[in-house]
Amino acid sequence: MFSFTQYFPITDPTLIFFVVLVVILCSPLIMSRLRIPHIIGMVLAGILVGEYGLGLLKRDASFELFGNVGLYYIMFLAGLEMDMEGLKKNKGKVGTFGVLTFLLPFVLVFLMAVYLLDFHPKSALLLGCIMSSNTLIAYPIVGRYGLTQHQSSTLSVGASMLSLIFALIIMATIVNSFHGGGGAAFWVWFILKFALYISGLVYGIPRITRWFLRRYSDNVMQFIFILGILFFSAVLSHAIGLEGILGAFLSGLILNRFIPRLSPLMSHIEFTGNALFIPYFLIGVGMLINVRLLFEGANIIWMVVCITFFGTFGKAMAAYLAGFLFRLPKVFSNMLFGLTSAHAAGAIAMVMVGRKLALAPDVYLFNDEVLNAIVMMILFTCIISTLITERAAQDIRLMKKEEPEMVRIDGDERILIPVKYPEYADNLLAVAMMMRNPKLKREIVALNVVYDDVNAVKNQEEGRELLEHLQRQANAVNIPMVTQVRIAANIANGIKHAFKEFQASDIVMGLHAQHSITKGFWGQFTQSLYNGLNRQIIITRIVQPLNTIRRMQVAVPSRAEFEPGFYRWLERLARIADNIDCRIVFHGRKDTLQLINVFIRNRHEGVRAEYADMEHWNELPRLAKEVKEDHLFVIVTARKGTISYKNAMERIPDEVNRFFKGKTLMIIFPDQYGESIDHITLAQPLHTEEQTAVYDVARKWIYSKFRRI
Secondary structure, eight states: OOOGGGGOSOOOHHHHHHHHHHHHHHHHHHHHHHTOOHHHHHHHHHHHHSTTTTOOOOOOHHHHHHHHHHHHHHHHHHHHTSOHHHHHHTHHHHHHHHHHHHHHHHHHHHHHHHHTSOOOHHHHHHHHHHHHSOOOTTHHHHHHTTOTTSHHHHHHHHHHHHHHHHHHHHHHHHHHHHTTOOSHHHHHHHHHHHHHHHHHHHHHHHHHHHHHHHHOOOHHHHHHHHHHHHHHHHHHHHHTTSOHHHHHHHHHHHHGGGSOTTSHHHHHHHHHIIIIIHHHHHHHHHHTOOGGGGGSOHHHHHHHHHHHHHHHHHHHHHHHHHHHHTTOOHHHHHHHHHHHSOOOHHHHHHHHHHHHOEEETTEESSOHHHHHHHHHHHHHHHHHHHHHHHHHHHHHHHHGGGOSSOBOTTTTOOEEEEOOOHHHHHHHHHHHHHHSOTTTTOOEEEEEEEESSTTHHHHHHHHHHHHHHHHHHHHHTTOOEEEEEEEESSHHHHHHHHHHHTTOSEEEEEOSSSSOOOHHIIIIIHHHHHHHOOSEEEEEEOOSOGGGOOEEEEEOOTTGGGSTTHHHHHHHHHHHHHHHTOEEEEEEOHHHHHHHHHHHHHHOTTSOEEEEEOOOGGGGGGGGGTOOTTEEEEEEOOOTTSTTOOGGGGGHHHHHHHHSTTSEEEEEEOOOSOSOGGGSOBOSOOOHHHHHHHHHHHHHHHHHHHHHO
């Protein structure tokens, strides 16, 4: 009888890699629909495809290799993206929190293991080491919200490293005691090795890196060199008796100053880790988890509950006690707890050490039951960590809008206009000129991207002619312009590369069709752009000259005021309304409209602005009755996973084609997680009225959320 089970688990390396790539691709798509953090999705996917789930894959050597690389990558990025100035300023707090987040769970778990689980004292000590250390498995969430240099992130990363060092030192002492060591000679030798290791990294890595980067500018060579430094540091860490993740973190910390956050090298490092190695690690962790063990007896459930509860409770006590001592807001303490509460492959490594140490013949520090309990603990702590970190990151991002300064929205202004069709090029240039701040005297960048095919030469010539036409148009009004014809295999990638090369701040581009948004344009093309760039993207469909526009109708989503690009798009629209002397009507919630009103009154007194309530984004089709032929309809949307994003935004292409066909249209994707507010030049402080408006909006929104809870 034929059975599909004979083909599983898959053993062909090519097919294994294909299945893993499918999991990496599909997991975020499914999890975003379910509103579950992507990290949990990877772990759950590992459970599903692993030998304890559907049995599609076996955790072979490839998962060991890529899993270790992924774990090292997480720690390396944590060091690489850390705010060094913040670390120096908060070194006392990092030390205090590091001691707390190690000591409290260590003591609680040790006592629990001895008195509730009847563990041998040495077994209890090793279990305490496992639960007092942690893995920064939720750190990618912090990066996604642009909070890697936030104070709570700096404290969490630094404290995690300290707690790991303490745990590894105690574990090394336990291991050495089984081999007849642990005396004064052991400690003298260990301290000497550790000092030499740290001194070697601090002295050697900067000099070697500086020498290499000065002589070799090739991106591939630089990337390989950085990876070599990462893994060599991890190897040396193993050699002195500590875990490789310590070396990975230290190498990232030392290389921090040599790899700017906005450099191509940093982009390559983050892309490789986030696209392959880190997901591989998370899937491998999930494949270790056997959920069926929960149904095999009460003893294993009791052990899982005790280990998970006391370990997590100790981490929570440390986080909230540190928040109390440092006088931090509660949401900061939530972030401290979320980042420091997860355990992953490091815990498995320590358990495996315990399985090799025998208290007596055939009696080891840890048996299979403890291993299974630890694996189940990993699942629950990963879920707890990611959920709390996700929520805390959102709340912190919202709180940042309470700052009583206004970001200078025009300091880095350089508008890029990709043009292809002559009939739309003049309108795009007109939009860019009306958005531009003439006081800065910044040039507009006109770009023509040509497919790399047999017609490339001919298309290049046509592109040059089009750009020369735009150059003459710009020269006529004394606006500087830079032009470029670019050959690319992919139009979206060509635009993205040009955007980064010119260090542009905005993209203003036109729709392919005059009357409808095609699936191809909105699907692959637009998503490729706004997923690859975190700056403002404006898509326009101008069906009549802008100087004939009588009114601008602007649909603003709720929470838009909490996005980093809020004032940038608002400034751009106010300039257009001022230049063409038309009314502008904002549709949104009262809290958002209040801030817009304050901004318009204080920054653009001559703009005639009106405000209309729109409680729900589902009311967008209703505006079709108010948008006339001589109106410009503006939709402020958002990228997935951002504060103001709503599932209803997925219907924008269909709703535009159905209700706003033939209307002059503008769709804005605001700035998202570009430069931190702390690193952008600030303009003059807000007026007292504006400060009050900001505080009132933030306080009302946060109070409404906590009241629901």
